[in-house]
Each structure stands twice: as C-alpha cells, then as structure tokens.
Amino acid sequence: MASVAYRGTVVSTESNRWARHVVQVLGNLQDLVLGLSETESAYHDYIVSGSPSYLESYRASLIKVTTDEAALREATADNPGQAATLTGLATRISEQIGFDETVINLRSATGLDAAATTIRGDTNPRTIVAIEAAVTKMRDEESRLFAMQNEDATRRSHEASAGLIIGTVLEVLIIAAAGWRVHRASSRRHLAEEALRESEMQWRMLVHEVQDYAICMLDLNGQIVTWNEGAERITGYAAAEIIRRNFSCFYGTEDKQKGLPANILRTAIADGRYEGQGTWVRKDGSRFIANVTVTALHDRSGNLQGFSEITRDLSKTEASAAKYRGLLEAAPDAMVVVNEGGAIVLLNVEAERQFGYPRDELLGQQVKNIIPEGFAERLISDGTRSTAEALAQQIGTGIELYGRRKSGGHFPIEIMLSPLESTEGVLITAAIRDISVRKAAEKHLLQMEKRYRGLLEAAPDAMVVVNQAGDVILLNVQAEKQFGYSRDELLGQPVKNIIPEGFAERLIADGLRSAEDASAQQIGMGIELIGRSKTGGNFPIEIMLSPLESTDGILVTSAIRDITTRKRAEAQLLQKVEELNRSNRELEQFAYIASHDLREPLRMVASFMQLLSRRYKGKLDSDADEFIAYAVDGVDRMERLIQDLLSYSRVGAKKGILYETSSELALLQALTNLSNAIHAADAEVTHDPLPSVFGDEVQLTQLFQNLVGNAIKYQNRGTPRVHISVAKSEPGRWTFSIKDNGLGIEPQYFEKIFGMFQRLHRRDEFSGTGIGLAICKRIVERHGGNISVESCPGQGSTFRFALAEGMTTS
Amino acid sequence: MSISDEAKMTRQVLLVEDSPGDVRLTQEAFREARRSVQVHVASDGLEAMAFLRRDGTYTNAPRPDLILLDLNLPKMDGREVLARIKGDDRFKTIPTVILTTSESEADIMQSYQLQANCYLSKPVQLESFERLISSINDFWLTMVKLPHQKQDANEAALKGE
Numbered sequence: 001m002a003s004v005a006y007r008g009t010v011v012s013t014e015s016n017r018w019a020r021h022v023v024q025v026l027g028n029l030q031d032l033v034l035g036l037s038e039t040e041s042a043y044h045d046y047i048v049s050g051s052p053s054y055l056e057s058y059r060a061s062l063i064k065v066t067t068d069e070a071a072l073r074e075a076t077a078d079n080p081g082q083a084a085t086l087t088g089l090a091t092r093i094s095e096q097i098g099f100d101e102t103v104i105n106l107r108s109a110t111g112l113d114a115a116a117t118t119i120r121g122d123t124n125p126r127t128i129v130a131i132e133a134a135v136t137k138m139r140d141e142e143s144r145l146f147a148m149q150n151e152d153a154t155r156r157s158h159e160a161s162a163g164l165i166i167g168t169v170l171e172v173l174i175i176a177a178a179g180w181r182v183h184r185a186s187s188r189r190h191l192a193e194e195a196l197r198e199s200e201m202q203w204r205m206l207v208h209e210v211q212d213y214a215i216c217m218l219d220l221n222g223q224i225v226t227w228n229e230g231a232e233r234i235t236g237y238a239a240a241e242i243i244r245r246n247f248s249c250f251y252g253t254e255d256k257q258k259g260l261p262a263n264i265l266r267t268a269i270a271d272g273r274y275e276g277q278g279t280w281v282r283k284d285g286s287r288f289i290a291n292v293t294v295t296a297l298h299d300r301s302g303n304l305q306g307f308s309e310i311t312r313d314l315s316k317t318e319a320s321a322a323k324y325r326g327l328l329e330a331a332p333d334a335m336v337v338v339n340e341g342g343a344i345v346l347l348n349v350e351a352e353r354q355f356g357y358p359r360d361e362l363l364g365q366q367v368k369n370i371i372p373e374g375f376a377e378r379l380i381s382d383g384t385r386s387t388a389e390a391l392a393q394q395i396g397t398g399i400e401l402y403g404r405r406k407s408g409g410h411f412p413i414e415i416m417l418s419p420l421e422s423t424e425g426v427l428i429t430a431a432i433r434d435i436s437v438r439k440a441a442e443k444h445l446l447q448m449e450k451r452y453r454g455l456l457e458a459a460p461d462a463m464v465v466v467n468q469a470g471d472v473i474l475l476n477v478q479a480e481k482q483f484g485y486s487r488d489e490l491l492g493q494p495v496k497n498i499i500p501e502g503f504a505e506r507l508i509a510d511g512l513r514s515a516e517d518a519s520a521q522q523i524g525m526g527i528e529l530i531g532r533s534k535t536g537g538n539f540p541i542e543i544m545l546s547p548l549e550s551t552d553g554i555l556v557t558s559a560i561r562d563i564t565t566r567k568r569a570e571a572q573l574l575q576k577v578e579e580l581n582r583s584n585r586e587l588e589q590f591a592y593i594a595s596h597d598l599r600e601p602l603r604m605v606a607s608f609m610q611l612l613s614r615r616y617k618g619k620l621d622s623d624a625d626e627f628i629a630y631a632v633d634g635v636d637r638m639e640r641l642i643q644d645l646l647s648y649s650r651v652g653a654k655k656g657i658l659y660e661t662s663s664e665l666a667l668l669q670a671l672t673n674l675s676n677a678i679h680a681a682d683a684e685v686t687h688d689p690l691p692s693v694f695g696d697e698v699q700l701t702q703l704f705q706n707l708v709g710n711a712i713k714y715q716n717r718g719t720p721r722v723h724i725s726v727a728k729s730e731p732g733r734w735t736f737s738i739k740d741n742g743l744g745i746e747p748q749y750f751e752k753i754f755g756m757f758q759r760l761h762r763r764d765e766f767s768g769t770g771i772g773l774a775i776c777k778r779i780v781e782r783h784g785g786n787i788s789v790e791s792c793p794g795q796g797s798t799f800r801f802a803l804a805e806g807m808t809t810s
Numbered sequence: 811m812s813i814s815d816e817a818k819m820t821r822q823v824l825l826v827e828d829s830p831g832d833v834r835l836t837q838e839a840f841r842e843a844r845r846s847v848q849v850h851v852a853s854d855g856l857e858a859m860a861f862l863r864r865d866g867t868y869t870n871a872p873r874p875d876l877i878l879l880d881l882n883l884p885k886m887d888g889r890e891v892l893a894r895i896k897g898d899d900r901f902k903t904i905p906t907v908i909l910t911t912s913e914s915e916a917d918i919m920q921s922y923q924l925q926a927n928c929y930l931s932k933p934v935q936l937e938s939f940e941r942l943i944s945s946i947n948d949f950w951l952t953m954v955k956l957p958h959q960k961q962d963a964n965e966a967a968l969k970g971e
Contacts, residue, residue: 604831611835
C-alpha cells in the first residue's frame with residue numbers, strides 16, 4: 001500500500017519509532033475493517049440485486065482484505081499477543097468469507113430465495129461482531145502501546161495547548177462527519193454514497209472509541225439519539241438507559257429551574273453553537289465541571305435536523321491529549337490546522353496522502369500551496385467574524401474548492417472549517433475531503449439525466465415518470481399540452497390527478513413484482529385508460545408502462561397517447577360497417593321482393609298476350625299479329641331477367657355454411673338440367689373425375705350450369721365441345737377449368753363480362769340477361785375464390801375458378 | 811255408380827284468389843281441361859271461410875272437392891285460411907292445394923307444416939299454366955279417391971259439430 005510510507009512519518013518532531021509503528025498498525029487495522037465492510041456491503045448488495053457489478057466489487061474488496069491482512073501481519077510480527085489475536089481474526093474472516101461464497105454461489109445458481117433461506121438458517125456464532133471485537137482488541141492494545149510510548153514525548157513537549165488543539169480538531173471532525181451524514185440523507189446518489197459510507201464507518205469507530213468525551217446526538221427536542229463509550233464513562237449511564245431521555249437530566253435541579261437546558265438549545269439554534277462550562281450530574285448523583293459544546297445541525301436546505309453535543313470532563317483533558325493525536329491521524333479526512341498567517345501548523349497522514357507531500361515539506365508552508373483559492377480569503381473574512389458566526393455559517397455545508405497536489409494536479413475537495421482560539425492565536429482547523437469520485441459520479445448522473453430528459457422531450461407521446469408513491473417526478477412538454485397543466489403544477493403531484501384510475505393500482509401491483517417481470521409483461525402492451533385534463537375533461541388514453549431502476553428506487557416511465565381520434569375513428573368505422581351491412585341486407589331483400597312481386601303482373605301480361613295471340617291470330621290484321629309478337633317476346637325476356645335477378649339475390653341472401661360436397665355430382669346435376677340445350681346443340685360435354693370440395697351444392701350446380709350453358713350457347717356452327725378439368729393450383733385448393741371451342745372473348749371484356757347486365761352480343765344473335773356470369777362470380781366469391789377467363793376470339797374460352805379442397809380427395 | 815259416371819259428374823272447386831286475371835286464367839284453363847268443373851271464387855280469406863261454412867249468401871254453397879288457395883290474400887291471408895281448414899274436422903279432409911307465385915322456401919315449408927296437400931307455383935307462361943291446371947284436374951279431380959261427402963259430414967256431426 002503506497003500510503004504506508006507516509007504513515008511512517010508521525011505527527012510531530014517528537015515522533016519516534018514506536019509511535020510510527022503504532023500509527024501504522026492502527027492504519028492497517030482500519031484498512032482491514034474498511035475492506036471487510038466493503039466486502040460485506042458488496043456481498044449484501046449482490047445477494048439482494050443479483051447484479052454482476054456488485055460481485056465484481058465484492059471480489060475487488062476481497063483482494064484488498066487479503067492484502068490488508070498480510071500488511072497487518074507483517075506490522076504486528078514483533079508482538080506475539082497481537083499476532084495471536086490476528087490469527088484468530090483471520091480465521092473468523094475466512095469463515096465469514098467461506099459462508100459468503102456459499103451464499104453467493106446459491107444466489108447465482110438458484111436465485112434469491114435459496115440464498116435467503118441459507119442466510120436465515122445460519123446459526124454459526126461467527127459474525128461480523130466477532131470480527132469487530134478482535135479488531136477492537138487489537139486497536140486497544142496498540143492505543144495502549146501508543147499512549148505508553150508517547151507519555152515521554154508529551155511530557156517533553158512544550159505544546160501545552162496540544163490537547164486543546166487536538167480536542168478541537170476532533171470536534172471539527174465530528175461535526176464534519178455529522179454534516180456529511182446529513183448531506184448523505186439528502187443526496188441519494190449511489191456512487192457518492194459509497195465514499196460517504198466509508199467515512200461514516202470510520203467516524204463511528206472514532207466516536208465509539210473516544211473515552212474522555214461524552215459525544216451524543218440530540219434530536220430537535222433535546223432527546224438523546226446516540227451515545228458513546230466516553231459518555232458512558234463520564235456520566236455513568238449506559239446507552240440503553242439514556243437513549244430517548246432528554247439531555248436535561250444531566251443538569252441539577254437549579255439549572256433545570258432556570259431553564260438552562262432549553263436555553264442551551266435556543267442559543268445553539270440562534271447562534272449555531274453553544275459553548276460553556278457548567279456543572280453536570282452523573283448517574284450516581286455526583287457532579288463534575290463540564291465543558292459543553294452544543295452545535296445545531298442543518299441539512300443542505302437549512303432545515304434544523306438536531307444537535308451534536310460534546311462534553312469534556314475538564315479534569316481529564318490533558319492526560320488524554322496523546323491519544324487524540326492518534327485519533328487525528330486516524331481521521332478519514334485530511335486534517336490541516338492553519339494559523340492566522342496562513343501557515344500550516346499541523347496535519348495528518350491523510351493530508352499527506354491527498355496532497356502528495358511528506359509531512360515535513362508541508363509544515364510551516366502556506367496553505368495557498370495546497371489550496372490555491374478560497375481558503376486564504378476565508379481566513380481573512382473569518383478573522384473578522386466571531387467564532388460562533390463562522391461555525392453557524394459553515395456547519396453542514398462543506399465548501400467546495402480545489403486542492404493542488406505536489407505533482408501539480410488539481411482535484412475537487414470539500415472543506416469544513418473551524419476557528420479555534422488558542423494560546424498561539426486563532427487557528428483554523430480544516431477537514432478536507434477529496435470529492436473527485438463524487439464529482440465524477442454527479443457529473444455522470446447529470447449527463448445521464450440530461451440525456452434521459454432529452455429523450456423524454458423528443459418522444460412524440462406524452463411521457464410521465466412516476467415514483468413508487470404514485471407521484472409525478474418528471475414529464476415532457478407533450479404531457480403538459482395533453483393534460484393542460486404547466487410542468488410545475490404536475491411535478492410532485494399524485495398521478496391520480498391526471499389518470500384517475502388504473503395507473504396507481506398498477507404501480508402497486510408492479511411493486512410486488514420484479515422489474516424484469518413487469519417489463520416483460522408490459523412492453524408492447526398498451527393499457528387503455530381515461531385521462532383527465534386540467535379543465536376536468538376526460539379523454540381516452542393508451543399508456544405503456546416501463547419500469548426504470550434508478551438511484552431513487554424503481555420509477556415507472558409511462559408513455560401516454562391521446563386516442564380520442566382513434567377511438568372516434570373506430571366508432572365511426574364500426575358504424576359505417578353496420579350501415580353497410582344493413583344497406584346490403586336491405587338491397588338483397590329489395591331485389592328478392594322486387595323480382596318476386598314483379599312476376600305477378602308479368603304473368604298477367606304474358607298469359608293474356610298468349611291467350612290473345614292464340615285465339616285471335618289471323619283474325620286481326622298483320623300489324624296486330626306483329627305487335628302481339630313483340631309484346632310476347634318482351635314478356636319472355638322480362639321473365640328471364642326476373643328469374644336471373646332472383647337467382648342473383650338468392651346467392652347473397654343465403655349465407656349458408658359450406659359443406660363437403662362432390663363437385664362431380666353438382667356438375668352432373670347441371671348437365672341434367674341442361675340436357676335439352678345439349679341435345680338441341682348436339683354438344684359434346686366431357687369432364688375429368690372431379691374432386692370433393694367445400695361448397696354449397698345448389699350453388700355449385702348453378703355455377704356449372706351457367707358456365708356450361710354459356711359454352712354451348714355462344715357458338716358459331718359445328719359441334720360445341722366443352723371439357724371440364726381440374727388441377728391442384730396450390731395446397732388445399734382445386735382449380736376448375738371449363739374450356740369450350742366457342743366464339744371466344746376479346747381481352748378487353750375479360751373483366752367486364754362478370755358485371756351485372758353486361759352483354760357482348762345483340763339480342764338477335766344471342767338472347768340473355770347479362771346476369772349469368774355475375775351470378776357465377778358471386779357464387780365463387782361466396783366460396784372464397786375468384787373466377788377468371790382466358791380467351792382468344794375464334795379459339796374458344798376457358799373459365800377458371802378455385803375452390804377449397806374437401807376432406808376426402810378423389 | 812260406375813267410374814265413368816263419376817268422371818262425368820260435375821266437380822266443385824273453390825278457388826281462393828284475389829286477382830281477377832288469375833281467376834279468369836284459371837277458369838279458362840279448367841275449361842280447356844274439363845267441361846264439368848264448377849269453379850267457385852272467393853276473393854279473400856274471409857269469403858273462403860264463409861263459403862265453407864255456408865254463411866250468409868253462401869247458404870246453398872256446395873262442399874268443394876278441391877280448394878285452390880293463394881297465399882297472399884287481403885283480410886285473411888292464405889296461411890291462416892289453410893290453418894283454419896286443416897284445424898276444422900268438417901273441412902280438413904278437403905284436398906287443399908296451394909297455388910301461388912311465391913317460390914320462397916319459407917312459404918313452402920310453412921304450407922306443408924300446415925298440412926297443405928301440395929304446393930304449386932304459378933308458371934308465367936300460359937301453356938305451362940294450362941298444363942298445370944290440366945294436371946290438377948287429372949290427379950285431384952279424377953284419379954284421387956276421396957272420402958264420401960255424407961259419411962264425412964256424419965262423422966263430423968257425431969263429434970258434436
């Protein structure tokens with residue numbers, strides 16, 4: 001470890017080999033504990049999340065632990081007692097790691113449930129607590145050695161104020177750590193948190209270790225929230241006895257009557273800090289003179305969070321000065337004490353490490369050399385203010401500045417200042433923290449957020465991001481427009497305000513599922529809900545949810561589309577289809593009724609014309625005979641027309657189911673019906689064996705009848721020849737061909753002939769209604785096929801249509 | 811009575827038909843087919859029932875040997891007339907032939923369900939129509955053996971009509 005070299009150099013010029021050794025061991029111990037804590041933290045994060053990145057950090061921490069352990073072993077090799085404790089500690093650690101590995105393997109192989117079961121079932125006494133106990137034991141031993149060895153140095157020291165200085169340094173440290181802790185609560189940024197977690201761990205260790213200071217945190221009302229060993233030693237109260245009690249219990253009746261405890265808090269709130277001496281009452285009733293410092297703690301927004309209280313038993317101060325020097329060294333932050341002239345008078349190992357200077361090179365140097373800007377200016381301004389003012393201003397708010405390394409490189413720092421009046425004048429203690437990692441993380445997050453926001457704004461739909469509590473935390477311009485609210489009116493508001501139902505419920509349901517489940521289920525699946533605009537109007541929306549894991553927990557991104565237009569179009573389409581269906585039904589009904597009712601009067605005309613013709617032919621003049629002939633002919637044609645219309649409308653009206661039908665039987669029936677015509681024309685009709693198809697037998701008969709009938713009818717002279725063949729055009733379909741040797745059709749009429757009332761010949765050439773092929777087309781279409789013709793004038797025609805194959809093929 | 815005597819005997823036909831043209835055509839066609847048919851005409855359903863029941867002016871109406879019934883009639887349509895005839899013991903043995911222009915499946919089905927003796931649709935062509943009437947005469951008025959009129963009436967009387 002590179003910093004080991006610096007650790008060799010100790011606090012002051014009085015340092016000797018022993019002190020160096022002790023500080024190194026303490027540093028190694030701290031590294032080891034830190035490494036273990038990181039390992040455990042990464043282990044837990046992996047078990048809970050299953051994310052491989054945590055596994056990576058777990059492995060990295062594990063290597064660090066091994067290195068730290070080796071370094072510690074080397075440092076304590078000369079002390080058999082420490083070496084034995086370390087061996088015990090190493091065993092505990094390897095057991096713990098062994099167990100962690102088992103759980104990790106379970107987690108990756110079978111998932112969270114199996115891992116959780118194993119963790120719950122773990123009854124082995126080996127715990128992190130046991131490890132901590134061993135660490136404490138080693139640390140105490142080193143501290144004892146340190147105190148012993150340092151006694152001499154302390155005695156020889158002219159620094160009567162050293163204890164005071166170091167005590168104040170400690171105070172700054174505590175306040176700084178508390179401030180950062182508050183800061184942490186307000187910032188949930190993950191990466192920055194990692195660094196903070198380390199400091200907090202170290203801070204806890206420090207506070208816990210302090211024997212001569214009662215250090216506790218008070219809530220807003222003065223109730224005790226935390227308690228350290230020093231507090232127990234000084235006051236005689238154990239933590240369990242005192243936590244949640246008001247700190248006024250340390251004061252005598254007279255003080256309480258005067259309202260001193262309340263005044264102390266008031267002063268701390270008003271001035272930021274209270275410092276004074278008073279008489280404290282121990283648990284056993286005995287009293288002692290105490291130096292009490294109460295400091296108000298604020299979060300970044302300036303809200304009062306509580307107080308820190310540090311009490312010194314004034315009689316003990318001097319004796320423990322040496323120990324605090326050790327604590328200064330152990331501080332997680334770089335600590336630098338500067339005099340009014342801006343010269344550095346004291347610093348710790350971490351300061352050496354951060355700035356890259358050996359201690360000797362920094363002592364007596366101007367602080368401007370390592371913090372070029374902001375610090376010196378602050379010294380001057382602070383010099384003109386009272387200590388209390390300066391602190392009030394700075395507590396909980398680290399100042400962000402730049403530090404300069406010996407190598408010339410700059411790095412961002414956060415700095416906490418505390419003025420201290422000493423016999424050497426006003427000294428400024430600075431706790432300095434390297435925040436490069438946090439800065440980088442913040443920058444990265446900011447970029448991500450910008451990018452995400454850019455995406456959000458670019459989206460064509462309204463986008464609203466909602467947290468698990470159902471509050472809107474992000475939205476885009478489209479969302480503002482769609483719901484008629486301005487951004488500020490929606491941010492932080494319940495999403496229920498704009499989507500009254502279905503959304504919040506879904507959040508809850510999603511909370512019970514994993515993000516993967518939820519996204520797998522919902523992607524591409526729009527949910528139709530109702531949106532409510534600011535004006536109170538409801539409109540149909542389609543929303544797509546997608547969970548988004550963020551540092552603030554699972555957020556739900558929802559794309560919201562106003563589907564009013566689509567809904568309306570759908571409704572209109574549905575209405576149009578319904579109208580069309582009705583109109584089609586009416587038309588068919590009309591055609592049927594019309595053709596049916598037309599026959600009635602037609603029969604009268606036909607019958608009496610024929611009667612007239614029969615009875616009076618030759619009895620009237622030749623004109624009369626001719627007129628009657630035209631009338632009779634007209635009636636004939638009209639009758640056929642009506643008959644065909646009736647057939648045509650029946651094809652549509654009869655929405656029957658198609659059955660398996662023999663197409664050959666249908667053809668034979670058609671040929672039977674046509675037998676007169678076939679005989680009259682002396683036609684030759686031949687056919688292949690025909691298959692079974694899905695169809696309506698009556699309609700198929702009519703289809704063949706019309707097509708074969710046409711083939712015989714539209715002929716010049718000679719023998720009409722018609723052949724019906726079949727072929728499989730595609731799987732599951734038969735294509736029928738009716739080929740004749742008749743007149744043929746010119747290509748421009750191929751389409752036209754299938755239309756209603758379309759005829760290609762004069763009446764005196766061929767009679768017909770022009771409905772026959774329209775009927776054929778309708779029948780084929782009702783069977784899900786289409787009909788076409790291929791022909792060349794003078795060379796006959798081939799009509800083709802396809803039908804679905806039946807079950808049994810022939 | 812010999813078969814030839816029977817054949818010469820005048821047959822009574824009740825034609826229920828509202829179209830005078832059809833009435834005339836039917837009469838003409840019967841005249842072509844057989845001289846000895848007497849065609850009685852009822853121009854709506856009510857008249858037809860009155861004729862059968864010998865109500866009012868029909869007191870002396872003969873019991874018809876055959877009823878030719880059109881379906882689409884004013885006042886009481888052919889379907890109801892058919893239902894009443896076939897639901898009445900006095901008349902249900904009289905052969906009732908539906909003679910109509912309708913070719914609707916529904917009409918055909920319903921008529922047979924109401925016990926029509928047969929369903930014929932009127933052809934447009936005069937010759938076809940004449941052939942149809944001639945067939946009716948040959949079959950229903952000549953070949954078919956019907957229960958004796960009096961016996962039939964007596965049976966009805968026994969049932970308390």
